[in-house]
Amino acid sequence: MRNISLPKLGILATASLFFGASAHAADDHDRRQLDRVVNEAIGPVMEKNNVPGLAVAVTVQGKRYFFNYGIASKESGEKVTEDTIFEIGSISKTFTATLASYAEARGTLSLSDNASKYLPALAGSSFDRIRLLDLGTYTAGGLPLQFPGDVTDREEMVAYYKSWRPAYAAGTYRLYSNPSIGLFGYLAARSMGKPFDDLMEQEIFPRFGLTRTYIRVPPDQMGNYAYGYSKDDKPIRVTPGVLDSEAYGVKTTAADMIRFVEANISGSKLDETLQRAIAATHTGYYKVGHMTQGLGWEMYAYPTDLDRLLAGNSSRVILKANAVSRLAPPLLPQEAVLINKTGSTNGFGAYVAFVPAKSIGIVILANKNYPIPARVKAAHQILTALDSPSGLTSGR
Template sequence: MTKHPLTRCAALAAMAAISWMAFSVHGYAAESSAAVPADPRQAEIKSLVDKTITPLMARQNVPGMTVGVVFDGHTYVFAYGVADKATKKPVTANTLFEIGSVSKTFTATLAAYAQTTGALSLTDKTSRFVPELTDTPFGDVKLLNLGTHTTGGMPLQVPGNIRSTDQILQYFKTWKPAQPTGTVRTYSNVSIGALGWITARAMHGDFATLVTDHVFKPLDMKHTFIRVPEDQMANYAWGYGKDGKPIRVTPGVFEQEAYGVKTTASDLLRFVQANLGTPVRDDSLQHAIHATHTGYFFDKPMTQDLVWEQYPYPVGVDALLEGNSNHMAYEPTPAHELSPPMAPTPVVWINKTGSTNGFGAYVAFVPSKQMGIVLLANKNYSMDERIRAAHHILTTLDGTARTAAASRE
């Protein structure tokens, strides 16, 4: 085991209070000035986002997007394009998007919550909760390895012939790692799906109900769903595949746990705020959210947390592009276990990408700067474009903040 090569910060930076949402839709405020306190930076931030997102959408032929920003104690949501090309229904702050693998961060949060409340330990073997796997290689895998993609060789997707948890259990009984557990990172819906499935077993409940009751509701995420209810279907955007035809995610084994969340930019910003340290009413949940930022493995150029991925801040865009590349997503890469694990530190860029066949998402935040961004689109467009856009917006805002501070000195 190797020590982490990055410098650790001794303590969290002071956390700024976060205000109520200030929405902008198609470039205009969605709430009256009487409802939302005036923010002198609204126009500046809108201009920056407009100039970044409008050409991106044109280059990538993206029908619709929402962009959420947390900065300087305020939150903003800007909406662009259409949620339905056929009806030309515009995207608004209330539009629901599929967020793909960003869903995994909620699974990680629930698992950390289960550990905080004593239902499980991430050092437990899977066989503790699935005794049918006793004396099998998968039964010896720790929950931590599931949550960090370090099982030793899980496939990216659940095999196509598996249609039930009984069948996935049979698959696990015969599974063998291609390499020793904890030595390589293989990004996998199967491993995170298994983490969510086992967490639900440990908590004696249904995964969708548990994540709703213990994560979504305490964070006041009223428009975040595993299954979109009938009265919200009108807000559910259509995604668009490579052929330009409308598409939505198909339910399947581990879909809920790995890529099944639908939400708004406004709600996802609430989750970002909680990850930045904004107090939440459930102390166990707050502790769990913070714990998901613990670094467990180093896989150059990023550190693998519990699902989240982090980089020392400031970070160049090239490092983010490398860390979120196809190579990292589709190929085994060397993973060096950190001993002891790296305690959460605020001077980092933390991110997660997410895609379904018809949607593309990206979330990033920097705790020490109290800033974050959410990009939601109803097309699975270039990952590089998402990262460049987010990096440009946040680092520009950080730069203007530092310039303003210097001018006051």
């Protein structure tokens, strides 16, 4: 463990290095180089956006580096570590997509099936003509970002879906939507005959070796669960909602999340069914500008520039309906891509990005919902340095 002083912030960042099962020390030059790169990217972001605590995890060809900044709770003064539990918001959708792909790999569903097949209550509704794939790629026809405020339980949820009418033909427009991918995950769990939360916590998380990742944080882990901070700097955590688990309900640590990233970079140590599920989430189905929509994940040809990443993660893409170009046949998983996802709750902000061809990836978790462009820029700055001629990936 090493302490890195950030005078402008008046806080300490602790950087630690893990080699998986290996106990060998990292090369000192690599550590100093990465220390400098991460601090130069993260320090100004925390200062400008008044972020109380932030955890960064970086993987470089199987080596894990952790950088921990600030505090998990202003009330307790508990410092952030790689085992601090953060809300990851919509990055949860990548886990939901993995569950659905896993269900397909096990033969309990097909993405080409109509959604109503898995919920008979929707028979005769618009979902007779909307595929599971449409739900998983936000192309069902205009489902909104959030449920209306009067949808508060399962009965009202079903009634909402039964009465909903698409504004666009399925597969023609992408509108980012919690009710869309939420239903996707809900139906995937139904196809497997178990509740979504149980499947995640008892099957999916353990299969990835994630030991501190939860939908429901257990009582003995609440002390490690950070408080998020609202715009007016009040402590806050996510509140329950319809299909919240499926759309934005995962809580995890930097240590677990970088392990998940590594499994997405190379799942060779996982069982064959899970490998197929991961590959399916990296399959490209539609394009919006330079962004390719997979299941949960969003992808860009690599190398890519910052402007393209910012455009793909912009409010125009997140909040507006965008005409899509369908990829027929779907684009099989590529190595020369940057794969990313952002996520937020009212008190937390997160970002994940990785490049399979370079075996590099980054996780940034914060207990403040600070602007998405700041997350993307910081991650891009670090990944660019890693892949520079003098970076950690050079000569390896």
